Every structure is written in C-alpha cells, then in structure tokens.
Amino acid sequence: MTLSAKGTTAAAGAPSAQPSAQRARILRAGFQYFGIGAFYLVILVAFAFSTQHFFSYSNALNILTNVSVIGIVALGQTLAIVSGGFDLSVSGVVPLGAVSFALLTNAGIGAPLAILIVIGIGALVDLINGLIVTQVGINPLITTLGTLSITAGLAYTLSRGVTIPFVDLDVGILAERPFAGISYYVMAFLALAIVISLMLRYTVFGRMIYAVGGNREASRLAGIRVDSLTILIYVICSALAAFAGVVVASQLLAGAPTVGVEAALTSIAAVILGGASLTGGLGGVGGTLIGVLVLGTIANGMALMMVPAFYQQIATGLILLLAVGFGRLRAVFTGE
Amino acid sequence: MTTDNRDAASLLADFRHGRLSRRELVMGLAALGIAAPLATGLLPGGSARAQDKKYFVTFANVLESGELFVQLGNGIENAAKVAGYEFKRYNNNFDGPTTINNARLMAQDKPDLILEYNGVEGIGEALKRIFDDAGIPFIAINVPVPGGIWFNLVNREIGIDTAKVVVPLAQAKGWTAADTTVIILQASAAGVEVNDCIRYFYITAAEAMGMTPAKPEDITALTTTIGDNLIQVDGKGVLDTSYTTVKNALQTLAEDRHILLYSINDDSVIGAWRAITEAKRENNTIVAGLGGSVAALKELRENPYWVAEGSVFATHWGQYLMAMTAAILGGVTPPPLTKSPQAVLTKETVDKYYDASGQVKLLPPLVAENMYLKDTGILQKFNNVEGLI
Numbered sequence: 001m002t003l004s005a006k007g008t009t010a011a012a013g014a015p016s017a018q019p020s021a022q023r024a025r026i027l028r029a030g031f032q033y034f035g036i037g038a039f040y041l042v043i044l045v046a047f048a049f050s051t052q053h054f055f056s057y058s059n060a061l062n063i064l065t066n067v068s069v070i071g072i073v074a075l076g077q078t079l080a081i082v083s084g085g086f087d088l089s090v091s092g093v094v095p096l097g098a099v100s101f102a103l104l105t106n107a108g109i110g111a112p113l114a115i116l117i118v119i120g121i122g123a124l125v126d127l128i129n130g131l132i133v134t135q136v137g138i139n140p141l142i143t144t145l146g147t148l149s150i151t152a153g154l155a156y157t158l159s160r161g162v163t164i165p166f167v168d169l170d171v172g173i174l175a176e177r178p179f180a181g182i183s184y185y186v187m188a189f190l191a192l193a194i195v196i197s198l199m200l201r202y203t204v205f206g207r208m209i210y211a212v213g214g215n216r217e218a219s220r221l222a223g224i225r226v227d228s229l230t231i232l233i234y235v236i237c238s239a240l241a242a243f244a245g246v247v248v249a250s251q252l253l254a255g256a257p258t259v260g261v262e263a264a265l266t267s268i269a270a271v272i273l274g275g276a277s278l279t280g281g282l283g284g285v286g287g288t289l290i291g292v293l294v295l296g297t298i299a300n301g302m303a304l305m306m307v308p309a310f311y312q313q314i315a316t317g318l319i320l321l322l323a324v325g326f327g328r329l330r331a332v333f334t335g336e
Numbered sequence: 337m338t339t340d341n342r343d344a345a346s347l348l349a350d351f352r353h354g355r356l357s358r359r360e361l362v363m364g365l366a367a368l369g370i371a372a373p374l375a376t377g378l379l380p381g382g383s384a385r386a387q388d389k390k391y392f393v394t395f396a397n398v399l400e401s402g403e404l405f406v407q408l409g410n411g412i413e414n415a416a417k418v419a420g421y422e423f424k425r426y427n428n429n430f431d432g433p434t435t436i437n438n439a440r441l442m443a444q445d446k447p448d449l450i451l452e453y454n455g456v457e458g459i460g461e462a463l464k465r466i467f468d469d470a471g472i473p474f475i476a477i478n479v480p481v482p483g484g485i486w487f488n489l490v491n492r493e494i495g496i497d498t499a500k501v502v503v504p505l506a507q508a509k510g511w512t513a514a515d516t517t518v519i520i521l522q523a524s525a526a527g528v529e530v531n532d533c534i535r536y537f538y539i540t541a542a543e544a545m546g547m548t549p550a551k552p553e554d555i556t557a558l559t560t561t562i563g564d565n566l567i568q569v570d571g572k573g574v575l576d577t578s579y580t581t582v583k584n585a586l587q588t589l590a591e592d593r594h595i596l597l598y599s600i601n602d603d604s605v606i607g608a609w610r611a612i613t614e615a616k617r618e619n620n621t622i623v624a625g626l627g628g629s630v631a632a633l634k635e636l637r638e639n640p641y642w643v644a645e646g647s648v649f650a651t652h653w654g655q656y657l658m659a660m661t662a663a664i665l666g667g668v669t670p671p672p673l674t675k676s677p678q679a680v681l682t683k684e685t686v687d688k689y690y691d692a693s694g695q696v697k698l699l700p701p702l703v704a705e706n707m708y709l710k711d712t713g714i715l716q717k718f719n720n721v722e723g724l725i
Contacts, residue, residue: 058587163602252576254610303585307560308559310524310557
C-alpha cells in the first residue's frame with residue numbers, strides 16, 4: 001500500500017517503520033493524550049478542592065452515567081471525523097432511537113429485538129447519508145444537516161411530540177446496575193470504546209480510516225475503496241447514535257423527541273477536545289474518552305459548585321477554544 | 337335612542353362603504369353606549385345573538401409541530417367550526433420574519449378578528465402597526481402584543497396554588513424548613529413569565545414552612561441556591577437535561593434531606609423524578625407536575641409521591657378564544673388579560689377533569705373576570721365548562 005506523506009504521517013494511531021515518523025508519532029501522541037490527560041487531571045484536582053461532594057465514588061459513577069450517552073455517540077463521531085467527515089444527523093438519530101425503542105417495546109416487542117431494530121433504523125439513516133455523500137457528491141455538512149432535520153421530524157411525528165413512558169419498566173434493562181452500582185449501559189459504553197479503539201489501532205479497517213482521513217485521493221490511488229469505507233463509517237456512526245437513543249430511553253424509562261438534540265455538537269466537541277482534527281487523519285478513542293470526560297466532569301463539577309447554567313455554557317465554550325488553541329500549538333511543535 | 341340609532345346607522349353605512357374598519361365601527365357603537373346585542377345585530381351576516389354570528393377569523397399558530405402546539409391549533413380550528421365561524425390558519429414557525437409576513441397576509445384576508453400566537457416577543461410593535469393599519473382587532477395569545485387583547489395562563493398563580501397543595505402534605509409528614517429543600521427546575525431561555533410558576537412555588541412554600549424567605553426578584557435565571565432551602569437547576573424544559581441536572585444536584589444533598597420537587601413542565605418533572613428514583617430518594621420526596629400531560633396524569637393517579645398536577649387545558653383554549661371573538665366584535669371591552677382555564681389537580685380531583693385516557697372531560701368554572709365570556713353563549717355550545725352545563 002502506497003500512501004502520500006500526509007496520509008502516512010497523519011495516521012496517529014498507525015505504526016510506522018521510519019524513525020523520524022516514529023518520533024513524530026510519539027510527540028503527537030504525547031501532545032494528544034498526555035496534554036488533554038493532564039488537563040483533565042488539573043480539572044479533577046481543582047474540583048476536588050472546590051467542592052466536598054466531588055471526590056466520591058457515587059459522584060464518579062454519576063459522571064460516568066451522565067457521559068455514557070454522549071460518549072457512545074462520540075465513539076461513532078470519532079470514526080467519522082478521523083475519516084475526514086462528520087455526522088450532524090446524530091442529533092436526530094438519538095431521539096428517533098429513543099422514541100422508536102419506547103414505541104416498539106410498548107407494542108410488546110422484547111427489549112433485545114427492539115434494540116436490534118432500532119440499531120437497524122439508525123444504520124439505514126446513515127446508509128442514506130453515506131450514499132448521498134459518496135455517490136451524489138453532496139457535502140457531509142449539508143447531507144447530514146438534511147437527515148438531521150428528517151430524523152428529528154420523524155421522532156416528533158412518531159411520538160406526536162410527547163414523551164412516551166415505558167409500559168413495562170423491565171424493558172429498561174440497560175439501566176439496571178448489576179455490579180458495584182455500574183449500569184449495563186455504562187459497561188456497554190466502555191466495552192464499545194475498547195472494541196473500537198482496538199479496531200482503529202490494530203486492524204486494516206482502522207488503518208484505512210486514518211489513511212482516508214489523511215488523504216482521500218491518495219488512499220483511492222492506493223486501492224482503498226474509499227466510497228464503501230465512507231458509507232460503512234457513517235453506518236457505524238449512526239448505529240451507535242441509535243443505540244445511544246436506546247440508552248437514554250432506558251435511563252429515563254421513556255422515549256421523547258426532545259432528548260439528545262445537542263448530541264452532534266457535543267460529540268464533535270468531545271472528539272476535537274480529544275485531539276482529533278476536523279480535516280481528518282487524527283484522533284482516537286482514548287482522546288475522545290478523555291474529551292467526553294472533560295466535558296462531563298466540568299458540567300458536573302460546576303453543578304456541584306452551584307454555578308449558574310449560563311456560566312457553565314461560557315466555561316465549556318472557553319475550554320473548547322483552549323483545546324483548539326492547544327491543537328494549533330501541537331501542529332507547530334510537530335511540524336504538521 | 338332615535339339619535340343614537342341614526343348615528344349608529346351612519347357608522348354602519350361608513351363601514352359598508354369601507355370608510356370605517358370593523359374595529360372602529362365596534363368602538364364607535366360602544367362609544368354610543370349601544371348594548372352588545374344591538375351592536376352585534378347591526379353587524380352584517382347574522383341575527384342579534386352573538387353566538388349566531390358568522391365571523392371570519394384568522395389564526396397564526398406559533399408553531400405547527402410538537403403535539404402541544406398542533407393540538408392547540410387543532411383545538412382552535414375545531415372551536416371555530418363549532419362556533420360557526422369561517423377560519424383560516426397560518427404557521428409562524430417560531431420565527432420573526434415569518435410571523436410578520438403572516439401578519440401581512442392575514443391583514444390582506446380582511447378577517448373580522450385576528451388570533452395572533454407570536455413566539456418572538458420583540459416584534460410586538462411591528463405586529464401592532466400592521467394590524468392597526470388594517471384596522472382589524474386582534475387577540476394576542478400567550479405572548480403579549482401591544483394594542484392586542486391578551487389571552488394567557490397565569491404561571492404565578494399556578495405556582496402559588498401548587499405550593500398550597502404540596503406544603504400541607506409535607507407538614508403532615510412532619511417535614512420542616514430545617515430538613516427540607518425545594519428543588520425547582522427552570523427553563524432559563526424561556527423568560528421570566530414562564531418561570532414565574534417555580535419562583536412563586538418556592539416563595540409560597542418558604543412563607544408557609546418558614547424557609548429562607550425570598551422575593552420574586554431574588555430568584556433569577558442565575559440563582560442556584562437560597563440558603564439550604566432552595567436549589568434551582570436549569571432543566572431547559574426537557575427530559576434528559578432535567579435528569580442529569582437533578583442527578584448532579586442530589587450529590588450535594590444529604591441522604592435524609594426531604595425534597596419538594598417542581599418544574600416548569602411535565603417533561604422536566606418526569607426527568608427529575610427519574611433521577612430521584614434512581615437515587616432511591618422517593619420516600620423523602622414530594623413531587624408536583626405542570627402541564628396535564630398523559631404521562632403526568634398517570635403519575636398523579638398511580639404514584640403516591642406525585643401529589644399535584646397543574647393543568648392549563650391548552651387543547652381547549654379555542655372555545656375561549658371564540659367566545660372572546662364574539663364578545664369583542666359584539667362591543668364588549670375585555671379585561672387587560674383574559675385568563676385561560678387553569679387548575680391544580682390533586683388525586684381527589686383529577687378524575688373530575690380528565691378521563692382515564694387523559695382526555696379533558698370538564699373544564700373549571702369561569703373566574704370572575706371571565707364572566708363576560710358567558711354572555712356570548714359560545715361556551716355553552718361546547719357543554720364542557722363547569723357551571724355552564
């Protein structure tokens with residue numbers, strides 16, 4: 001496989017035989033993970049000293065619970081962004097998934113089958129996205145914005161705009177906590193993170209994602225079926241968003257068309273915080289996880305400190321800008 | 337009387353020749369002191385009784401998506417049919433330019449009266465100018481428009497009435513200001529009026545239970561706590577954010593602390609309640625909802641901790657608006673605010689107003705200020721208002 005220089009060096013997670021490339025990769029990884037990791041540690045220490053309620057097992061679980069939904073969406077978004085695209089339609093797929101799950105289970109369909117159907121619905125949405133982006137050639141921004149509107153509208157239509165409580169509360173099985181207060185959906189989130197991380201780092205498919213994100217044309221010339229890969233990435237992204245919809249419905253024991261509407265922007269923010277680049281070829285699950293945790297921990301810590309919601313929004317925005325600035329610094333130091 | 341009639345006749349002639357708008361005609365007749373039945377009898381197209389008039393009414397809905405707004409719009413359209421009025425409907429789409437454009441289109445329609453549900457508060461003056469230029473009277477629904485006759489719920493009163501239900505139940509359990517915290521969920525972006533319900537809920541509860549007192553201006557969008565007695569979070573009126581914010585807030589409260597939970601709408605309360613049950617703190621909580629949604633009514637009926645539910649019967653606003661239309665065009669000057677029907681339901685009263693499927697079966701009696709609606713005879717056509725059946 002022959003890739004352009006950009007395509008090769010941009011693959012942050014892909015190993016290289018060249019010493020200089022290896023050095024650049026380590027430096028980049030250092031900035032990417034340790035930088036945001038150190039930043040996260042600073043946040044943890046600051047909140048631990050600022051509010052007595054922060055540093056406890058129950059609050060740690062609380063943070064994990066709170067970030068699970070957006071975390072699952074962000075895993076899919078990581079794939080999309082690393083490959084050089086992004087997916088706004090997740091903001092419609094999450095509520096569509098939540099509403100569909102509530103409707104299906106209320107109609108008597110068992111939770112496992114309902115979950116599979118919902119994931120299938122999500123996959124179908126981004127199959128359409130992928131086909132439009134690759135075959136029609138419409139920009140991902142416009143395409144996924146369009147499907148965002150359609151899926152959000154579908155969620156409202158199916159639910160008639162109201163919250164649909166579960167008739168049988170047992171279908172919210174994902175919210176049960178079988179071990180140490182940790183719910184099944186938190187476990188599912190962590191398991192998915194591990195699987196996708198391994199896939200990105202150690203499989204040909206994962207390396208192709210970095211390659212396509214690094215240089216789409218070079219990847220095509222190298223024999224990668226770029227269009228098929230792009231469609232598959234969108235399908236995975238949307239399937240994960242639909243599953244996140246199931247998770248949020250399980251959390252709330254109800255489906256509603258208003259849930260998850262900020263999923264797109266928050267997940268993109270988390271992925272970028274984690275060191276990914278909107279131009280593609282950079283990023284990884286580790287960074288995304290830390291990005292998600294940073295956003296969730298800041299929201300939690302400021303809530304415990306009783307900081308008004310408006311200030312929380314400002315702080316989150318400032319942190320995102322800081323992270324982007326940090327990314328520019330990284331580019332200077334690594335010569336990208 | 338003869339002189340009056342001759343003047344009225346000349347007013348009517350001017351109206352028929354387009355030299356006078358309907359509103360000017362009505363105001364002129366009212367200035368002459370002519371009784372409403374006579375005035376309505378002078379208007380073309382029907383008998384002397386307001387309920388038998390066939391008016392043309394246009395309505396711009398704030399938004400035609402989301403069940404609440406769609407049902408509200410459908411309710412108004414259906415009420416127009418029952419009242420026998422010609423009706424045309426527009427969608428403001430929660431958007432300023434669309435609202436202004438619709439206002440111009442409605443003015444072109446030359447209806448007898450316009451029902452304006454505008455969601456963009458700052459464009460009121462522009463709307464007023466369009467309607468005034470066209471000489472068409474209008475009713476502003478929910479959001480006030482200068483010069484318009486205002487129809488709205490009163491969030492302040494719902495908050496006060498809900499607290500009056502909740503507090504005695506808390507006191508009966510032996511809860512006091514020393515061991516109780518009120519958690520209220522605001523929707524900061526919705527503005528002051530919408531959040532009045534939660535502010536006045538706390539103010540009333542605080543006064544009754546001896547909690548840290550507060551004035552309305554003490555509880556703003558930026559307020560997060562008042563002593564140990566109030567925690568305000570921003571649930572944004574949606575399920576998932578309410579769940580998350582209350583989960584966080586519970587971390588700061590001792591396990592044995594009692595909680596009075598209330599929010600600006602049912603979705604928000606349901607999300608918050610889920611956080612309470614997940615934390616296994618329902619035994620220490622009393623909850624009240626607002627909205628009268630099917631899910632919340634089910635909770636009120638079945639959940640022992642859910643003790644009150646505020647309802648504004650929005651799906652039935654249409655019949656009140658048709659009665660207002662008849663009254664205004666009949667020469668009546670309404671009060672500055674005509675209150676929508678509203679009631680705080682309890683476990684004892686819920687079945688009186690709602691059936692098991694969550695459909696309204698009875699509306700509360702007219703408040704004193706709204707008695708002018710009774711005289712139009714319109715509400716009686718619907719046969720569902722307590723005291724008018």
